[in-house]
Amino acid sequence: MPLVTAKRTGLVDQVITQIRELVSSGEWPVDEKIPAEAELVAALGVGRNTVREAVRALSHAGLLEVRQGDGTFVRATNEISGAVRKLCGTELRQVLEVRRALEVEGARLAARARTEDDLREMTARLAAREAAAQERDSAAVIANDAEFHRLLVAASHNPVLISLYDGIREAVTSSVATTFNPALPPEQLLSHTALLDAVREQDPRRAAEEASGFLDELLAQTGSQDEASGQ
Incomplete structure (x- = not known):
């Protein structure tokens, strides 16, 4: 999607629209540096x-991040995700709390x-996650784990819930990476097999319990770390 010369009216809004489209489409990926100011001009x-x-x-809005002396980088693909990342920052606990609210209900509905x-x-995503763990490919473990959770929520077939979860996908991936x-x-990797089994067996109560169980465990660990650091 090439940049095009803006018309003379509403210049700032037009530039914002073009940059937002480049970011949301993935042409300018998250965490990547965007072209220098002179190139954009x-x-x-x-x-x-x-x-x-x-x-x-x-x-x-949270889509971009200006790093003094280093340039401007893509922070998130949309305003919702950007707001979550901006508000939470390093507050992992807050991200996990939001994940718990959405994923537990997502599992129940799924x-x-x-x-x-x-x-x-x-099933395929969990298998890919396990294979990546055996190969000690941390990036692939994180990517497959985050995608499994997205697929779980998508299986709810609730468009509003899915849209809300999609809005925090970068924050979810970040929390997975932080807690991994x-x-x-590999054999000690947190298993989601019981969660998938509950969804397969159409047991909403057990699915919700499984979804909340591992997130509650992560929240407890985060709380212990905060206490240890004096926060």
């Missing part, structure tokens, strides 16, 4: 102040609404 055909104002607005296709996708311990042997 040339591509868009606008002044430096217009570009700066647009970048400033998107930074306030146990009622899941399809055979949903089960196949979740690559030093643990």
Whole structure:
């Protein structure tokens, strides 16, 4: 999606719209550096102040992050996710609390609404997660774990819940990465097999219990770490 010269009216809004589309489409990936200000000015055909104002607005919205001396980076793909990451920052506990609220209900609904296709996708994702653990591929473990949870919520077939969860996907992945311990042997990797079994057997109560169980454990660990650090 190439940048195009902006029209003379509503320049800042037009630049904001173009940058937002590049970010949401993934053409400018999360955590990647965006083109330098001079490049944006040339591509868009606008002044430096217009570009700066647009970048400033998107930074306030949480989509971009300006790092002094290093450039501007993509922080999130949408305002909801950006707001969560911006508000939570390093507050892992807050992210886990939000995940618990959405994932427990997602698991409960998935146990009622899941399809055979949903089960196949979740089963394949857990298998990929286990294989990555055996290969000591931490990045793949994290990616597959986060995707499993997304598929679990998607199996609820509740569009509002799915949309809310999609809005915090970067925060979810970040929390998975933060709580994953690559030093643990593969056999000690937290298993989601019981959760998937409960969804497969269409047991909403057990599915909710399984979903809340591991998140409660992570929350307890986070609380202990906060106490140890004096927070």
